[in-house]
Each structure stands twice: as C-alpha cells, then as structure tokens.
Amino acid sequence: MAVNLLEPDLLLAVKGIRLASIAAGIKKSQENDLVLIQMSENSQCAAVFTQNLFCAAPVTIAREHLQLQAPRYLLINSGNANAGTGEQGLRDANKCCELLAKQAGCQAKEVLPFSTGVIGENLPVNNIENSMASLYQQLADDNWINAGRGIMTTDTKLKGISRQIKLQGKVVTVTGVAKGAGMIQPDMATMLSFIATDAAISKQLLQQCLIAAVNNSFNAITVDSDTSTNDACVLIATGQAGNEPITLNSENYQQLAQLINEVCLYLAQAIIRDAEGATKFVELQVNTARSVDDARQVAYTVAHSPLVKTALFASDPNWGRILAAVGRAGVDFDINKIQIYLNDICIVSKGGRDSAYTEEQGQKIMQQQEITIRIEMQTGEHSACIWTSDLSYDYVKINSEYRS
Amino acid sequence: MAVNLLEPDLLLAVKGIRLASIAAGIKKSQENDLVLIQMSENSQCAAVFTQNLFCAAPVTIAREHLQLQAPRYLLINSGNANAGTGEQGLRDANKCCELLAKQAGCQAKEVLPFSTGVIGENLPVNNIENSMASLYQQLADDNWINAGRGIMTTDTKLKGISRQIKLQGKVVTVTGVAKGAGMIQPDMATMLSFIATDAAISKQLLQQCLIAAVNNSFNAITVDSDTSTNDACVLIATGQAGNEPITLNSENYQQLAQLINEVCLYLAQAIIRDAEGATKFVELQVNTARSVDDARQVAYTVAHSPLVKTALFASDPNWGRILAAVGRAGVDFDINKIQIYLNDICIVSKGGRDSAYTEEQGQKIMQQQEITIRIEMQTGEHSACIWTSDLSYDYVKINSEYRS
Numbered sequence: 001m002a003v004n005l006l007e008p009d010l011l012l013a014v015k016g017i018r019l020a021s022i023a024a025g026i027k028k029s030q031e032n033d034l035v036l037i038q039m040s041e042n043s044q045c046a047a048v049f050t051q052n053l054f055c056a057a058p059v060t061i062a063r064e065h066l067q068l069q070a071p072r073y074l075l076i077n078s079g080n081a082n083a084g085t086g087e088q089g090l091r092d093a094n095k096c097c098e099l100l101a102k103q104a105g106c107q108a109k110e111v112l113p114f115s116t117g118v119i120g121e122n123l124p125v126n127n128i129e130n131s132m133a134s135l136y137q138q139l140a141d142d143n144w145i146n147a148g149r150g151i152m153t154t155d156t157k158l159k160g161i162s163r164q165i166k167l168q169g170k171v172v173t174v175t176g177v178a179k180g181a182g183m184i185q186p187d188m189a190t191m192l193s194f195i196a197t198d199a200a201i202s203k204q205l206l207q208q209c210l211i212a213a214v215n216n217s218f219n220a221i222t223v224d225s226d227t228s229t230n231d232a233c234v235l236i237a238t239g240q241a242g243n244e245p246i247t248l249n250s251e252n253y254q255q256l257a258q259l260i261n262e263v264c265l266y267l268a269q270a271i272i273r274d275a276e277g278a279t280k281f282v283e284l285q286v287n288t289a290r291s292v293d294d295a296r297q298v299a300y301t302v303a304h305s306p307l308v309k310t311a312l313f314a315s316d317p318n319w320g321r322i323l324a325a326v327g328r329a330g331v332d333f334d335i336n337k338i339q340i341y342l343n344d345i346c347i348v349s350k351g352g353r354d355s356a357y358t359e360e361q362g363q364k365i366m367q368q369q370e371i372t373i374r375i376e377m378q379t380g381e382h383s384a385c386i387w388t389s390d391l392s393y394d395y396v397k398i399n400s401e402y403r404s
Numbered sequence: 405m406a407v408n409l410l411e412p413d414l415l416l417a418v419k420g421i422r423l424a425s426i427a428a429g430i431k432k433s434q435e436n437d438l439v440l441i442q443m444s445e446n447s448q449c450a451a452v453f454t455q456n457l458f459c460a461a462p463v464t465i466a467r468e469h470l471q472l473q474a475p476r477y478l479l480i481n482s483g484n485a486n487a488g489t490g491e492q493g494l495r496d497a498n499k500c501c502e503l504l505a506k507q508a509g510c511q512a513k514e515v516l517p518f519s520t521g522v523i524g525e526n527l528p529v530n531n532i533e534n535s536m537a538s539l540y541q542q543l544a545d546d547n548w549i550n551a552g553r554g555i556m557t558t559d560t561k562l563k564g565i566s567r568q569i570k571l572q573g574k575v576v577t578v579t580g581v582a583k584g585a586g587m588i589q590p591d592m593a594t595m596l597s598f599i600a601t602d603a604a605i606s607k608q609l610l611q612q613c614l615i616a617a618v619n620n621s622f623n624a625i626t627v628d629s630d631t632s633t634n635d636a637c638v639l640i641a642t643g644q645a646g647n648e649p650i651t652l653n654s655e656n657y658q659q660l661a662q663l664i665n666e667v668c669l670y671l672a673q674a675i676i677r678d679a680e681g682a683t684k685f686v687e688l689q690v691n692t693a694r695s696v697d698d699a700r701q702v703a704y705t706v707a708h709s710p711l712v713k714t715a716l717f718a719s720d721p722n723w724g725r726i727l728a729a730v731g732r733a734g735v736d737f738d739i740n741k742i743q744i745y746l747n748d749i750c751i752v753s754k755g756g757r758d759s760a761y762t763e764e765q766g767q768k769i770m771q772q773q774e775i776t777i778r779i780e781m782q783t784g785e786h787s788a789c790i791w792t793s794d795l796s797y798d799y800v801k802i803n804s805e806y807r808s
Binding site: 051052053054055081083084085086087088089118119120182183185224225226227228229304305306307310311313314316318319320321323324325326327328332333335348350351352353391392393395396397399400401 | 455456457458459485487488489490491492493522523524586587628629630631632633708709710711714715717718720722723724725727728729730731732736737739752754755756757795796797799800801803804805
C-alpha cells in the first residue's frame, strides 16, 4: 500500500559498523525483532529523542548512558515499546544492557537500548536473554538490510538508503534505516532511525549536523499527530573513512551536512510513503508567512484535519475543507489576499474559489498519488514545508486491530 | 448509528415563536432544507458565531444585521454552506434576506441568514426564491420538530429538547434544536443551534447567559478538531411568558441561566452522540490541573488522537495510547504522580500500569457505549470536561463519499 516507495536492493556497509538481526520471539509474527549495531572504538554518536513526557524506559536509559560514556552498541527490539512500564520498565531496559555487556565484554553503560511496538506491556527479557549469544555471533558489516527489517512494526516496506561523497579524496559513506508507520508526529526528535557514516567528525559537530537535518525532515512529517513515546534518531560517525577530522565552517562540513540532510529527508519521506493505510503522499508548502512558526502551524492544521485527509483518500477536490482548516489555524491573515493552490492550480483567491478554477482541474490533481497543497499567506516572508498522508479505511483497520 | 440518542417525540411551542420548514431543492435528497423562524416584536436575540477566519458569507451578514437592528426572522438553509464563496456569497446571502423581507413586509436587516452544508459552491438562490412564499405560509408555533429536521445534514437523528420552569408563578419554556455532525470543534461558538424562550430578559443578560452556557457545552465538544466556517448558536427570548423582566444577580436569572445551560449541554452532547460514524460517547475529565487551559489542552489532545479514537472504536483498552497522548500535550506534569482512569478503574499510576489493573477490567469498560476517561494531573486545582466520539470506518466512509 506504500506510495511510490521502493525497497533498497542494497545498503552499503559503513567502515566500523557491524550489524545483526534475529527473531527473539517478541513479535507474535515470529519475524526478526532484535537488532544489534556495533560501532568501532572511537566512534562518535549523536542522538535526539522524543519530547513526549511519557518517554519509554529505553529512552530514559539511552539518554543517561549517552551522557556517561561513548556508546559501543545499540540494542533495538521491535514488537514491544517498553513504555508506560514504570520502574519495571527501567529495570528491564537496564537488564538488557547488562546481558549484552556480558556477552560483548563491555560495560552496560556503553549500550544504548531502543524499543518500538505495543505500549504498556512488560518487555519479555527472557526472550532477549536467550537470543543474545546467537545475535552477537551474527554481527557482520553487510547486514544493514536485515537490521532495517528487524526494527519494522506496522511498516510494509523496508526503509533504507546509502549515499557516498568524496571528502579530501576519500570516499565517505552514509547509510541509514528508519521505521514508521503510525503514532507519527515527531517533535524535536523522530521515529526510530539509525544512520551511520565513516566520516571523521567530532561528537559536537555530529550532533549539530543531526539536529539541523532532523528539523527539516523527521520533524516535518505527520501521519496522525501522535508523537510516540519511543522516538529516537541516532547518527554514528566511525571516523574510518580516512578523511581529516571535519571542522566547523569547513567546506567538508557543509558537504557532509548536506548529505546527512538528504538521507534524513529520504527516510522521513519514506515513513510517510509507508504511513499506516496511506494511499497519498502530500506535501504542504506554506509560504509568505509572518514567521516559520505561523507557517508550520497552518501546515500542521491542514495536515491533521481528518476532513482534509478523508477528502485526499477519496481523491475529492473538496477544497472547502482546506480553506476551513486554514481559517481555524489560529494564525492571522486577510482572507481576501491569501491564495491556496493544488499543485500549480490556484483554487482559492479573493476569499473564495478562484475565478479560473474548474472542478475538472482539481479532480485531475486529486487523483494523483503525490499532491502538493501550497498556501500563500501574503503576510510575510517565511516558509515551512511538511509531509503527510491521507486517512483511509486501512488506517482505521490497522489501528483498531493492532493488538488483536 | 447514534449512541444512546432518542429523537424527541414532542418539542414544546414557545410563545412568540413560529417556524416553517420546506424542501427547496438545495439538498440532492429532496429532504427539507429551508427553515424559517419568526420571532414576535420586542424579542431579544443573542448569538455567538464561529471564530474561523474563513467564516461563511451568512455569518458575516448575520453579525452585521445583529448590530443594526433587533431581528425578526432567522432564515436557515441546509445542503450548502455558502462558505468560501467570496463576494458572490455575500451578494447571495443578502439577496435571501431581501427576498424574505419582501415576502414578510420587514426590512432585510431584520433577517439573520444561516447556511450549513458543502463549502465552496454558490448558493442556489433561485430555489430559495421559488420556495419563499410557501415557506412563509407554513409558519406555525408547533413546527419545532420540522425545523430541527430541516437544518440536518449528515445528522442521523433530530436533536431537540424542551424544558420548563416557573418564574414568579409563570411557566417559562425553553426549546432548542441543533445539528452536527462533522467538522466539529466549535471555538467560542458552536454548530448551528437555535434556542428560544418566552422569558422576559434584556438582550445584554441574554447574551451573557448564552456565552456562559456555550462555554461548557458547545465549546466543550469535538468530533474531529475541525472548526466549521458556519458555526452559530442563537438564543431568542420573546418575553411573552408574563414574568417580570429578569435582572442580573436575581434568583430568576440563576434559574433561567441554569436551564439554558442544561439545554445547551443536552444539545451539544446530542451532537457527539450522533457524530459521524460514532459508536462511542466519551467523556474526558481532566482534574487537579494547574489551570483550566492546561486541563482543556490535555483533554483535547487525548480527544483528537486518532490512535485513542480507533482504540475506542475497537473497544480495545490500549491505554498506552492515552498515556502517549497525555505525554505530548505540551503541559508539564510529573509522570510518577499523574493518574489515568477508565471510568472508576485506575489504569496508570507511578509512571506505568497501575499494579491493581487487569486487562479484563479495561476490556469490560471499553466494550460499553459510554466511557469516561479521567486524568488526575496532580499539579493544581483546576478541571475541564469535554465530550468526544470514536473514529470508525463509517467516519472515513461518510467523509470520503460526502460530495459523491
């Protein structure tokens, strides 16, 4: 059901990164649900996490460990979010770190735990314990695709991408994977996504690079306005590409940052293309706004409107619903000046239907799988762009049958 | 499909009010779609309107007329919202007022126009013109039920109520009708609702009475977070009950205000019971909050969560979704102190599942048609209560087929 999303045939290995994936019996489906990512010594690791106050136990532990020590391992399970699990959840997440530390001969605080899946059920730590040895043995550098599959929940497609550039004559690789597919409105953080590069760069610059990339990618998508308890995005730099360490304001930094941006944007859009029940991929551009905040508020109000989303599902150019959503966004504008476009067709101007607009034009655009809704506020010079999906029968089906 | 909503067998006449309803051919279904409400001379009329910036043409005209003159007529059509129709929409709304004025021998500014239905299509003024004479001839005091039916769009049930009290030995009647059923999150206003009493009261007090009642009724419901372009609630007092005019702070004022509150609350809840596709009627109580705004923000965040709404539809006690919605509401609290209840069963305490909670308890409550979700923030002394519905296949069906 995903919208124009192809699974990658190949994801490139990143020097210094080894991965493993196994079925530990956490998912009822018996698919892979436990993933290990090992990074070489002296790797730098940057991360952003959910802003949901009810953050999951592994998020709490991962944040703590990241303050204490440079991590060597990411341990990720799917099928259980270990969220809303109180003290027991924290004990369980810590226990998993300890089990891996024992297996790998490292310290527990060198492990960052991640979980995704059902909220409110205790993590089956025994399953994880029983699978730890064989998981560890499977570590290999060409395992990105298996790792990407192992973190999936309601996702229908693997989401991953590799890109390369040359820095100082050295080939630098960036490979990343991500999972969606519901409870998606990342807020200053993202869904689960793991990205690695072999570029040499300081931790501080890497974090800066990640935050900039996430703001315009994972933080600019919404399926259903629900920010997950488990969102996390991790960016690793192993430093094994052989380039001179990248410094701030160097041309190399700009090049790498641009590459990270592209990878994050691809993965974020892939999450929307594979959103629960999605039949449309919709870009919301809000331009000529008084501020970026205003532009984002209008964009999210339209993107979250169930009436706009069901009209998109129905391929119905019911533009009155877009107009109504813009009008209630809580942002001031002049209804006689604002303009609303479907792709390049002006549908609303001078407070009503544009005089040149015809229903046939709107119908033709709405039948496409990829649609841009552009809103010109005419109140300033700021813009925002976000991406969303439609609201279909399948969204209701997937989310009413999720635990059954 | 409505949840525990019975249609009234009888709505009591209100002295000084006459009503008419007719099929003018605006709705494709050939059902009644044009309603006239006549009020006797010296009636007082209070009204609140949508805060949507893209308010409909009739809202603009009704607001203007209300400033100029005490109204004598409300002219309401369903099947076409006359919203997003620019200058033509304003001309059409004015034309309707003029047509009625000519028929009734009054001034156009003594008519308040209202519309509800599809946004963005021009009002078929010819249909209204052709029906005006016979509409006017049908005015009668026992026509409340017909009027209530004439304003319906996707509503499946007529929504109306009558209540009586004695003031100074005089029987005072309040009768009101309302329509939903989608694009519902009234904001400082409401959906279309028309309420009349024969009590004698000043316009200023009547408006105060209406605003207070609306705040805790029509402004405390949500189906889909979409504030309509056409929301309006009108409260008429004809002053023909024979009571002494009610003054501020009198016991009579409290009694009448209480009655208006009850009527508004019944009608607002009736809109939720008959919300598009609704199978559940859900009350969200947020208590011990730092402020009413905080409490409302938490309540609305939970009420708008598509994941909470689909879990309600599925009768699935997936309380993790409630917890996740509370956590992203943007309101500060201590996750170890907050408590979440389903009816009287505590489901979340100390940051996770309450130790006494069992899935069976949750399942039993979720299977009911009426459910209360109560959240104790433990950060202060303020409360808010709102009402909402679930998100079902039928919501998607109704809204993807609306214009077809």
